[in-house]
Amino acid sequence: MATPMSHDQWLKALRAEGVTVQEYPGWRTRERDDETGLTFGPVHMFLNHHTAGRNSRDIVAKNGVPGLPAPLAHVYLAKSGVATMCSAGRANHAGTMARNAYTSFLNEQSTHPAPSQASGTIDGNDVSYGCETENLGDGKDVYPRTQYDAWVRINAAVCRYHGWSAESVGCHKETSVEGKVDPRGPVEGYGSRGRFEFTPRQFRADVAERLRHPASWSPSSVSKPSIPQSNPEEDGMPTVQEIAEAVMHFPMDDPRTSGTKYVRVKDVLWWIGADAAHANARTEALEAQVAALTAKVDRLIAANTQG
Ligand SMILES: [Zn+2]
Structure with missing residues (x-):
């Protein structure tokens, strides 16, 4: 027993x-x-x-x-x-x-x-x-x-x-x-x-x-x-690749619409990348403007000193 x-x-x-x-x-x-x-x-x-x-x-x-x-x-x-x-x-x-x-x-x-x-x-x-x-x-x-x-x-x-x-x-x-x-x-x-x-x-x-x-x-x-x-067929469990794919396609609240629409994680990641590229370009433009202004100020100071 x-x-x-x-x-x-x-x-x-x-x-x-x-x-x-x-x-x-x-x-x-x-x-x-x-x-x-x-x-x-x-x-x-x-x-x-x-x-x-x-x-x-x-x-x-x-x-x-x-x-x-x-x-x-x-x-x-x-x-x-x-x-x-x-x-x-x-x-x-x-x-x-x-x-x-x-x-x-x-x-x-x-x-x-x-x-x-x-x-x-x-x-x-x-x-x-x-x-x-x-x-x-x-x-x-x-x-x-x-x-x-x-x-x-x-x-x-x-x-x-x-x-x-x-x-x-x-x-x-x-x-x-x-x-x-x-x-x-x-x-x-x-x-x-x-x-x-x-x-x-x-x-x-x-x-x-x-x-x-x-x-x-x-x-x-x-x-x-x-x-x-x-081998997913062998153990019935998803592979790392399948999990990653599922995460990328997972729907989440669209941050631009306060949750009234859904977007995929991979789209959000793309936006973050696009925003970063945009921010970099903007920073470079501002740096160029600052450099130009600095050069102008330097020239004015030099002219005043000579005068
Ligand atoms: Zn048997």
Whole structure:
């Protein structure tokens, strides 16, 4: 029995585990509890998925798919290894779970039976956290080393928070009675290991190894994923250029009409420039006049002195 982690507990746990994490806009209020009238939790396990697509972050966090409203997981893990928080409430990721499989994770058994419809079923979205990991799911698309490392960290962070063992970590194909095959595919490598095929058993072993170390531990010289700064499609945030453009076109009170009309910031800046140029020209003209007058006065003084 465990009360689901709060938004801030999620962020704290993931960051302590060395995960590079972003917050999807609106994630703190996005869940399926209100819409379904079903309360999320208590939670007993962490369920892992592959997205079976590319760049599915918006789908997982906000858009959903026909017949399945978002959020579609709590965490979206990109190929880059950057995690995005999509929800801390009920999410549509687990579907119907076989009771025999679920029970094995609840009790943290050392082996997990194949999911059997005959054992009965439960609503998996009530009892599990979910991570959608970006991968085509065709059995060929490779999970980069950085992504797999982040994936292990995410699972370990949640287990560490709740005091769970790695046997609370499951995969969709281990619980689904709907014939799910996720996650699957080759992993580029992890720690000292080279390329290998993803298996739930190996994944749990890697999570278990992490849990034997402090949260700050790294299995090898993995580089920490960095958040891209320039691609607006990647993080949903405007670029510096887009912000600057928006500021320049922002309407403000026209200072010449006491606020009865609006002008754009860029027009005001142009006027300031034009006014400055005008003032400079006027100053130069006055300086010339003063110089001419000074010369005239000098000449008059000289004439008077001679006289
Ligand atoms: Zn799945």
